[in-house]
Amino acid sequence: MKRIRINTTQPYDVVIERGSLKKCGEYVASITSSRTAAIITDDVVEKLYLGDVRRSLEENGFKCTSYVFPNGEQSKSIENLSKIYDFLCESEITRSDIIIALGGGVVGDISGFAAASYLRGVDYVQIPTTLLAQVDSSVGGKTAIDIPGGKNLVGAFKQPSIVISDSDTLKTLPPETLADGMGEVIKYGMIRDEALFELLEKYDLETCDNIMDEIVANCVDIKRVVVEHDTLDKGERMILNFGHTLGHALEGWHHYTGYTHGMGVAAGMCIITEKLASPEIAERLKSCVQRYKLPTGTDIPMSELLPFCSKDKKRESGSINYIICKTIGNAEIVKVAVPEFARLMEG
Numbered sequence: 604m605k606r607i608r609i610n611t612t613q614p615y616d617v618v619i620e621r622g623s624l625k626k627c628g629e630y631v632a633s634i635t636s637s638r639t640a641a642i643i644t645d646d647v648v649e650k651l652y653l654g655d656v657r658r659s660l661e662e663n664g665f666k667c668t669s670y671v672f673p674n675g676e677q678s679k680s681i682e683n684l685s686k687i688y689d690f691l692c693e694s695e696i697t698r699s700d701i702i703i704a705l706g707g708g709v710v711g712d713i714s715g716f717a718a719a720s721y722l723r724g725v726d727y728v729q730i731p732t733t734l735l736a737q738v739d740s741s742v743g744g745k746t747a748i749d750i751p752g753g754k755n756l757v758g759a760f761k762q763p764s765i766v767i768s769d770s771d772t773l774k775t776l777p778p779e780t781l782a783d784g785m786g787e788v789i790k791y792g793m794i795r796d797e798a799l800f801e802l803l804e805k806y807d808l809e810t811c812d813n814i815m816d817e818i819v820a821n822c823v824d825i826k827r828v829v830v831e832h833d834t835l836d837k838g839e840r841m842i843l844n845f846g847h848t849l850g851h852a853l854e855g856w857h858h859y860t861g862y863t864h865g866m867g868v869a870a871g872m873c874i875i876t877e878k879l880a881s882p883e884i885a886e887r888l889k890s891c892v893q894r895y896k897l898p899t900g901t902d903i904p905m906s907e908l909l910p911f912c913s914k915d916k917k918r919e920s921g922s923i924n925y926i927i928c929k930t931i932g933n934a935e936i937v938k939v940a941v942p943e944f945a946r947l948m949e950g
């Protein structure tokens with residue numbers, strides 16, 4: 604078992620342990636004096652894990668209610684958020700009770716935002732069940748919903764009270780969902796951890812379960828350092844966006860269907876590295892990305908992707924902050940005017 608303390612304004616632990624989902628009630632009981640829990644999940648995770656989570660919470664004295672919504676990004680909507688508020692109201696959740704987000708990034712983001720806003724803030728727990736959620740979205744306190752104007756445009760920073768990460772849950776993931784998370788994992792190696800990157804070069808999508816606890820712990824620890832320095836995403840935290848400017852553009856171009864976030868990040872990292880770093884680094888990144896069955900580029904013309912880049916919410920007026928790794932394990936943030944970014948990418 605690994606326990607990583609995240610020292611943000613409200614410090615909390617990330618517990619990384621195989622089998623922890625089935626004993627989550629013990630962990631939840633250790634961080635709240637309430638014994639009323641509202642579990643929020645989706646209809647895929649419900650079938651796999653809601654029974655175990657509920658059982659463990661009840662064994663530890665919790666009275667539980669649950670709300671289940673359809674799996675998928677379309678559920679990260681204002682309409683679903685409104686239904687979650689109704690559920691919390693009907694469950695008579697008070698400010699001293701606890702909300703449990705059980706699932707992947709969509710569940711974590713919308714439940715976290717409900718927790719940030721309902722009654723002006725209720726404590727919540729993240730039980731991430733996808734690799735992407737375990738290494739990224741469950742840690743760091745970003746919560747959000749999507750609106751017609753764009754993804755994650757409405758949200759709040761709200762740190763969870765504990766994150767319970769069980770690598771055994773990743774065994775039930777379809778390979779493409781595991782690969783989705785590996786896009787972010789490779790990113791962590793590139794931006795901060797050459798040893799992690801070298802480890803990833805020795806495994807592949809079929810064999811990486813053997814090192815999953817180590818992978819998750821390394822990624823969470825990298826995110827810990829970044830988030831502790833820059834919780835509100837005004838500077839250093841931007842390095843977590845390596846590959847994301849083009850990645851988000853690729854996701855947007857595909858209308859967020861049939862093309863995962865991890866695919867976008869992988870292709871985005873490869874494209875920018877090929878253009879702006881040495882051929883040797885670009886080749887190493889490309890072969891690592893291929894090991895995890897992720898794309899190393901795109902056939903979509905840059906002229907079609909660039910309009911999506913200048914819509915990215917991370918841009919500042921007239922400029923784009925892009926991230927480049929000239930060596931493995933080291934990232935730089937570079938701010939350029941939008942036309943200069945276009946010139947670099949089209950060159």
Ligand code: GLY
Pocket residue numbers: 739740742743745836840843844
């Ligand atoms: N997913 C990027 C961040 O948490 O800042």
